[in-house]
Amino acid sequence: MNTDDQSFYYFASHALLDEGWAKDVLFEVNNGYLQTIEPNSKPPVNAVHVDGPMLPTMANVHSHAFQRIMAGVAEVSLNSIDSFWSWRDLMYKIVRKLSPDDVQVIATQLYIDMLKAGYTQVGEFHYLHHAQQGKPYDQPEEMAIRLMEAANVSGIGLTLLPVLYSHSGFGGQEPTAGQLRFIHSTESYLDLQQACEKALVDQPSHQLGICFHSLRAVTKPQINTVLQSLDQKKVVHIHIAEQQKEVQDCLNWSGQRPIEWLHNNVGLNDRWCLVHATHINHQEIRNMANSHVVAGLCLTTEANLGDGIFPAVEFEKANGRWGVGSDSHVSLSIVDELRTLEYGQRLRDQQRNRLHRPNQPSVGDNLFAQALQGGNQACDVSLGLKVGNRANFMILDASNPFMAASQPADVLNRWLFACNENMIKDVFVAGKQVIKAFQHDQDDSSRLAFTRVIKKVMYDE
Numbered sequence: 001m002n003t004d005d006q007s008f009y010y011f012a013s014h015a016l017l018d019e020g021w022a023k024d025v026l027f028e029v030n031n032g033y034l035q036t037i038e039p040n041s042k043p044p045v046n047a048v049h050v051d052g053p054m055l056p057t058m059a060n061v062h063s064h065a066f067q068r069i070m071a072g073v074a075e076v077s078l079n080s081i082d083s084f085w086s087w088r089d090l091m092y093k094i095v096r097k098l099s100p101d102d103v104q105v106i107a108t109q110l111y112i113d114m115l116k117a118g119y120t121q122v123g124e125f126h127y128l129h130h131a132q133q134g135k136p137y138d139q140p141e142e143m144a145i146r147l148m149e150a151a152n153v154s155g156i157g158l159t160l161l162p163v164l165y166s167h168s169g170f171g172g173q174e175p176t177a178g179q180l181r182f183i184h185s186t187e188s189y190l191d192l193q194q195a196c197e198k199a200l201v202d203q204p205s206h207q208l209g210i211c212f213h214s215l216r217a218v219t220k221p222q223i224n225t226v227l228q229s230l231d232q233k234k235v236v237h238i239h240i241a242e243q244q245k246e247v248q249d250c251l252n253w254s255g256q257r258p259i260e261w262l263h264n265n266v267g268l269n270d271r272w273c274l275v276h277a278t279h280i281n282h283q284e285i286r287n288m289a290n291s292h293v294v295a296g297l298c299l300t301t302e303a304n305l306g307d308g309i310f311p312a313v314e315f316e317k318a319n320g321r322w323g324v325g326s327d328s329h330v331s332l333s334i335v336d337e338l339r340t341l342e343y344g345q346r347l348r349d350q351q352r353n354r355l356h357r358p359n360q361p362s363v364g365d366n367l368f369a370q371a372l373q374g375g376n377q378a379c380d381v382s383l384g385l386k387v388g389n390r391a392n393f394m395i396l397d398a399s400n401p402f403m404a405a406s407q408p409a410d411v412l413n414r415w416l417f418a419c420n421e422n423m424i425k426d427v428f429v430a431g432k433q434v435i436k437a438f439q440h441d442q443d444d445s446s447r448l449a450f451t452r453v454i455k456k457v458m459y460d461e
């Protein structure tokens with residue numbers, strides 16, 4: 001970091017710093033990073049005054065970018081037992097049609113929409129690796145590069161999580177025809193990791209992690225080989241215990257539940273993000289909390305797929321860590337994710353104000369703080385208004401009466417529980433404004449391209 005005259009300044013009358021709300025805060029940004037933060041300041045003449053409460057942005061821990069194209073089309077009843085598994089059949093049909101160009105267009109629009117929702121980092125759980133019938137592209141990292149291009153055009157930071165997916169069921173079952181575009185051997189996966197590592201060199205906002213699709217898709221020797229072969233600091237993501245059928249299949253295969261099996265056979269630590277972890281018992285909750293894993297909760301997708309309700313009250317009591325992800329992208333909204341999390345617990349328990357902590361009785365403040373910390377850990381970033389962090393922040397819309405009139409202590413609860421329209425007016429990444437008055441400078445071209453891809457892929461037009 002240098003301290004020469006490249007510094008520029010933002011001034012917020014209220015800002016949510018790492019240590020809590022502060023008044024009249026002057027931020028010095030240098031080279032994309034927060035150089036100094038001074039509450040109770042007088043702004044210098046060259047400071048940009050932001051118009052509304054300033055918040056840190058958040059990492060979206062779980063995304064499958066291509067699935068955005070099918071959001072809203074699986075809501076028609078086809079049989080009496082529509083489930084995750086019938087949704088997956090439709091997803092496989094759409095996957096067959098997608099080209100690298102299509103994926104780049106879908107991801108560009110998706111990432112712009114994520115920025116508008118206040119996410120400035122995305123954990124991209126990337127498993128659509130190959131061409132039709134599973135034929136590898138000339139460069140195996142082709143699809144990963146398209147996702148990176150989409151991230152660069154939008155301005156979002158990418159935590160790329162190339163997925164190892166080899167099997168269709170527990171115990172190393174052969175993949176099905178619908179899965180051929182996803183399949184890697186351990187060896188070809190390690191080659192892909194190396195290629196992605198090269199592609200991400202010198203891109204400070206992008207990270208590379210390790211990813212196993214699920215315990216259905218990989219064997220224990222594969223997990224061990226991958227973990228031993230790659231950087232021991234990288235984050236590790238896996239889908240787990242999303243469906244009761246998956247838990248039962250795991251019990252039938254091993255005599256253990258999925259998270260129990262992972263804990264006993266591989267070991268868990270703070271590198272792990274267990275995506276969903278919906279169906280967990282008391283012991284698994286304790287194991288997850290004590291090993292400091294992040295539970296990657298995808299509330300709107302889990303609700304959409306009828307997965308079940310995560311035991312968040314018990315998990316919070318155990319000091320469990322969690323972040324939120326938009327997963328299949330039926331919704332792109334921090335508000336929707338956090339509100340659905342809290343309301344699911346209220347509906348189940350027939351009680352109010354479920355997710356608070358002893359030192360934080362305000363539900364909205366607790367939800368936001370936990371999701372911010374969990375998102376950072378799972379996506380290997382450090383978002384938050386703190387000296388040394390990248391200058392990523394968002395401004396809520398002060399033209400809304402709640403935002404204009406609320407005291408700082410009420411801002412998050414007003415936003416999360418009382419506002420339906422998008423309150424996120426401006427978003428900055430590394431000190432650069434990427435969303436200005438709800439708009440992105442690529443909106444027009446991206447929307448047009450996305451419309452064309454929807455028509456082509458979904459309606460053969």
Ligand SMILES: [Zn+2]
Pocket residue numbers: 062064125239275327328
């Ligand atoms: Zn997923």
